[in-house]
Amino acid sequence: MDKGYRCEYEVTDEKISVDVEGYDIEDENPSGISTSNTCYVERDILIVDSVQKKSYLLKRAWFGGMNSRLGTLDPAIISKFSANDYFEAGDGKILSMLPSVPKVEAIRIYSEAISDYYRHPSVLIKGTEDQLIFTLNNERKEVEAEINKNNIKKIVLGDDWNSTSNNTSIAIRMNGYFGASFIEAVDYTDIYKYVREIMVYMQLYYPGKFKINKMLLRIDGKNYLFVSKFTRPIKYSDRFIEFSVKDGLLDFLKKCYINMPYRDTEGATRNIPYIIINKYRNVEDNFLMLFRFLEVFYKTQNPNYRNRELIQKAISDHYKEKDLSDEIKKKEAKEIVELRNHYVHRGYYIHESKLPIRFNREKPTPKDYVVEANVFWLRNKIEILYSTVIDVIFTELLDYQEYSFRNIF
Known part of the structure; x- marks a missing residue:
């Protein structure tokens, strides 16, 4: 200085x-x-x-x-x-005047995704034949929910506005935001973990829409504009997308923070971003990530599960796209496990796209057969796993039996 x-x-x-x-x-x-x-x-x-x-x-x-x-x-x-x-x-x-390592008391994230849901209650527009009246309330209209878990004291949804004017024009910018206050102040270097967490939850509720426009950090009672390039943004979509569940956003987020904490936790939840946000570039890695999610989820419940058993159970309980017979479910589970074993032990190359399905590792059996493991077959297996994983997330982790999550794999 x-x-x-x-x-x-x-x-x-x-x-x-x-x-x-x-x-x-x-x-x-x-x-x-x-x-x-x-x-x-x-x-x-x-x-x-x-x-x-x-x-x-x-x-x-x-x-x-x-x-x-x-x-x-x-x-x-x-x-x-x-x-x-x-x-x-x-x-x-x-x-x-900021300390070298600022301690963050709360975070506020502005996004049009919040505006789509919250609809700017601080700005009222009334039109008549003679007048167009804009009422701008200086007092923020916030709704909040207590969490008191995993260092989140409470979360809020709110909106504010700013305006500019000159001799020829008047512009009003309306902004919706999500906020969270912390039980204990957080080093600013760890704030990306909290951002990543809300990105996961918003992607589940409103996929492809949570684009961060601005972020404020409250430090020593004052708000500071903070920009971090560390967190990869969600791929934004211009298309119309419905909210995934009928619950309000605040109730949904509260359930996520309490039932499915993501930050600093272990288990299947840690794999969710790679399934719904940052997918791998090749189908083989995506297949293994989906398989890994189910493997971790079911083996956490019962370590003695064999892979074929847990995949068959996952398809039986959570694959709802088609009415499959038990025999078909067993067949799909067997082929998925065989493909996983091939990728893990032999690599991604399948000679002439012929994948042997064997029922005994030591010797051939009459039940053995070979599948044409082409791109259409592989796509089908990934779609089965993907649909199954999404259903596990909503029904098992978040306790929603009805949802309409749409995120093209």
């Missing part, structure tokens, strides 16, 4: 980067010899943009290289730094 440097910065979807003129990173190297293995400490960097009237506090910025500008009237050494997390404000002095 004793010396300022001219800089240029850039904000992208992945990070914020800054080129600092006149700062030679080599001054931090006592040996004076820099190699590709030389490590420089991460640091906090305050950027003050007087033109845009914005300031950014980069947290744990890392050194990204150095270059020089020579042969000009203003030669300079330029050091580049980048960060995934930063705070933003209009006044740099406010950001400079």
Whole structure:
């Protein structure tokens, strides 16, 4: 803070980067010899943009290289730094007062998905033949639910607004938000875990719609705009999507926090994001993830379950797309387990797409047969597992017997 440097910065979807003129990173190297293995400490960097009237506090910025500008009237050494997390404000002095590791008391996440559900109760619009009246309430209209579990004190849904006007136009921006207050304050470095958790729950309730527009962290009683590039966003969909259950969003979220905690827990729940949010690029990995979810879920209940038994039970109890006979269910379970064993022990390549289905590992039996393991056959097996897993999530973990979750695999 004793010396300022001219800089240029850039904000992208992945990070914020800054080129600092006149700062030679080599001054931090006592040996004076820099190699590709030389490590420089991460640091906090305050950027003050007087033109845009914005300031950014980069947290744990890392050194990204150095270059020089020579042969000009203003030669300079330029050091580049980048960060995934930063705070933003209009006044740099406010950001400079933050502690090195801020403790977060509450979080508020703004998203159009909340607006779709909550419908902006703080803004009333009334039209007549003679007038169009906008009533903007300064008092936030929030609804809340007590959780008091897993460091979540309570959750809220609310909305607020901001307006701008000039001689020719008036603009009103309405915003819906989800909020959570914590039983014990959380290091800002761990806030991504809480963001990830609400992303999982919102994806189950309103798939493809929870796009984070803005995030506020309450620190020492004040709200700070915080941006984190660490958490991968949900793939947004423009199509119309119904809410997955008839329960209200607040009741659904409360049930998720209490019945299906995701953050810092073990078990099948940890695999849910890879099933409904960040799927793998190839079908084989997706198949194994779905299988793993069912394996962990059922073996947590009974460690003695064999894979064929648990897959057959899962299909019998939770695959509701088709009215299958018991024999067909046994056949599907057997083929799914054989495919899983082939992938795990022999790899993803299936010679000539011929997968042997054997009933005895030691010797052939009359019941053995070979399936044509082409893309259509594999797709069918994945769809069976996917439908089964989704039903387990809603009926077993969340206790919903009726739901309409639609998330194209």
